Amino acid sequence: MGNDELILLNYWPSMFGARVRIALEEKGLDYEYREEDLLNKSPLLLQMNPVHKKIPVLIHNGKPVCESNIIVQYIDEVWYDKAPLLPSDPYQKAQARFWADYIDKKLYDSGRKITFHKNKEEAEEGKKEVLEIFKVLEGALEEKPYFGGENFGYVDISLIGFYMWFHAYETCANFSIEAECPKLMAWVKRCLERKTVSKSLGDPKTVYEIVLKFRKKLGLD
Amino acid sequence: MAEELKLFRTWSSPYSLRVVHALKIKGLEYETIFEDLSSKSASLLQYNPVNKKVPVLVHNGKAICESLVILEYIDETWKQCPLLPRDPYEKAKARFWAKFGDEKLSSSIWNVLISQGKEQEEAIAAAVQNLKLIEEQLQEKKFFGGEKIGYLDIAFGWTANLISILEEIIDLKLVDEEKLPLLSAWMQNFSDDPVIKQCWPPRDKLVVKFQAMRESNLKTVLSQ
Numbered sequence: 001m002g003n004d005e006l007i008l009l010n011y012w013p014s015m016f017g018a019r020v021r022i023a024l025e026e027k028g029l030d031y032e033y034r035e036e037d038l039l040n041k042s043p044l045l046l047q048m049n050p051v052h053k054k055i056p057v058l059i060h061n062g063k064p065v066c067e068s069n070i071i072v073q074y075i076d077e078v079w080y081d082k083a084p085l086l087p088s089d090p091y092q093k094a095q096a097r098f099w100a101d102y103i104d105k106k107l108y109d110s111g112r113k114i115t116f117h118k119n120k121e122e123a124e125e126g127k128k129e130v131l132e133i134f135k136v137l138e139g140a141l142e143e144k145p146y147f148g149g150e151n152f153g154y155v156d157i158s159l160i161g162f163y164m165w166f167h168a169y170e171t172c173a174n175f176s177i178e179a180e181c182p183k184l185m186a187w188v189k190r191c192l193e194r195k196t197v198s199k200s201l202g203d204p205k206t207v208y209e210i211v212l213k214f215r216k217k218l219g220l221d
Numbered sequence: 222m223a224e225e226l227k228l229f230r231t232w233s234s235p236y237s238l239r240v241v242h243a244l245k246i247k248g249l250e251y252e253t254i255f256e257d258l259s260s261k262s263a264s265l266l267q268y269n270p271v272n273k274k275v276p277v278l279v280h281n282g283k284a285i286c287e288s289l290v291i292l293e294y295i296d297e298t299w300k301q302c303p304l305l306p307r308d309p310y311e312k313a314k315a316r317f318w319a320k321f322g323d324e325k326l327s328s329s330i331w332n333v334l335i336s337q338g339k340e341q342e343e344a345i346a347a348a349v350q351n352l353k354l355i356e357e358q359l360q361e362k363k364f365f366g367g368e369k370i371g372y373l374d375i376a377f378g379w380t381a382n383l384i385s386i387l388e389e390i391i392d393l394k395l396v397d398e399e400k401l402p403l404l405s406a407w408m409q410n411f412s413d414d415p416v417i418k419q420c421w422p423p424r425d426k427l428v429v430k431f432q433a434m435r436e437s438n439l440k441t442v443l444s445q
Contacts, residue, residue: 065310067316067317070313073312074310091283093294
C-alpha cells in the first residue's frame with residue numbers, strides 16, 4: 001500500500017464523481033485529479049471505461065474501477081484500516097447498500113426531469129418525485145445525525161453530491177428544499193461541516209449556470 | 222440459535238431466482254412465500270415498504286431487499302461456498318458486470334421482446350453487442366466465478382433461461398453457438414448444474430407469460 005498511484009477522471013459537477021472524491025478524502029489518500037470535458041472525452045477515459053465511456057473512473061496502479069458506488073466500496077475494501085465507510089455488520093451493510101441503490105435508481109432521473117424539463121408539467125412531475133424521494137430518505141435518516149448512525153458513511157457519501165444540484169432543482173421548478181425538507185437540509189449542513197465534503201463539492205450556483213447553458217444549447221429555453 | 226429464513230418471491234421473477242440459487246448453493250434451509258404481485262401481502266409491504274417488490278429475504282425477522290444486495294448479504298453471513306471473489310479489484314469487476322447485466326443488457330433484451338421488423342433487427346444487434354461484452358468476461362473459464370458458480374453467474378443466471386424462451390417466441394437466434402461459443406457453453410453448464418437445474422420455473426408457463434408481454438407491448442406501440 002506504499003506507492004499507490006491513484007488517478008481520478010471526473011467532471012466536477014457530477015454528483016457521482018463527488019462520491020469518489022469524498023471517499024478518497026475520508027481515507028486521506030493522495031491522488032491525481034483530472035477534469036474531463038464530456039464533449040471531448042480523453043483517450044484515457046475511453047480506454048479505461050470503454051463500456052460506458054463515463055466518469056467517474058478511478059485508476060489504481062493502472063487498473064480502472066468504474067461506477068461510483070462500486071468505486072467507493074472498492075476504496076473502502078482496499079484501504080480497510082482507516083475511516084471505514086461501510087458498517088462491518090452484514091445486516092447494516094445491506095441496509096447501507098439498499099439506500100445507496102435507492103438513491104441511484106431514483107434521484108438522478110427525477111432530478112433530470114426538473115433541470116432539463118421540456119415543459120412546465122415535466123418540471124412539476126420531477127419536483128413531485130424528488131420531494132417524495134427526499135421524504136423517504138428523511139424517514140430513513142430518522143433522528144440520527146447520519147444515515148449510518150453516529151458516523152458519516154456510505155449512504156451519506158452516496159447522497160451528498162446531489163446537494164450541488166439543489167439550487168438548480170429549486171430554481172428550475174420554483175420550490176425550496178429547505179422549506180419542504182428541513183430535516184434533510186439539517187443533514188446537508190452537518191455533512192458540509194466536514195472538510196472532506198466541502199472540498200469535494202463544487203458551487204451550486206455555477207452548476208445552475210451550466211444547466212442554463214445546456215438548456216439553451218438543447219433548445220429548451 | 223435456530224436460523225429463521227424466509228424468502229418472498231414470485232414463481233417467475235428472475236431476481237427472486239437469484240436468491241434461491243444462492244441459498245441452495247450455500248445449503249441453507251428457508252421458507253418460501255409466493256407472492257401475487259397484483260395483490261401484495263401485508264407481510265411483503267411491511268418488509269419492503271419502500272419498493273414493495275420481490276425478492277425479500279427475512280433473516281431472523283430482519284428484511285433485506287434488492288436481489289444483488291441480498292446476494293452479498295448471504296455471502297457475508299454464511300462463509301461456506303463463497304460467491305464473491307476475495308480480491309477487491311475482482312469484486313469490483315464482478316459488481317460492475319452484474320450492474321451492466323441489470324441495466325444495459327436486460328433493457329436491450331427487453332427491447333428485442335417488445336419490437337418487430339426493422340426495429341427488432343436493430344434491437345437484436347444491440348443485444349448481441351452486449352452479450353459479446355459479457356462473453357469476454359468469461360475468457361476460458363467454465364463459469365464467471367471460475368471452476369464453481371459464483372456471484373456473477375447467479376447475477377447473469379436469468380440469461381441462461383430467458384434468452385432461449387425469447388428465441389422460441391420470436392423464432393430467431395440471439396445466442397448463436399458459432400458467434401457466441403463461450404457464452405453458449407456457459408448457458409448450458411449453468412442450466413445443467415444440479416443445484417440450478419432443480420430451481421427453474423416451468424418453461425411452458427414462462428413462454429406463455431413472455432408471449433403475453435410481447436403482445437401487449439406491441440399493441441401499445443401500434444396504438445400510439
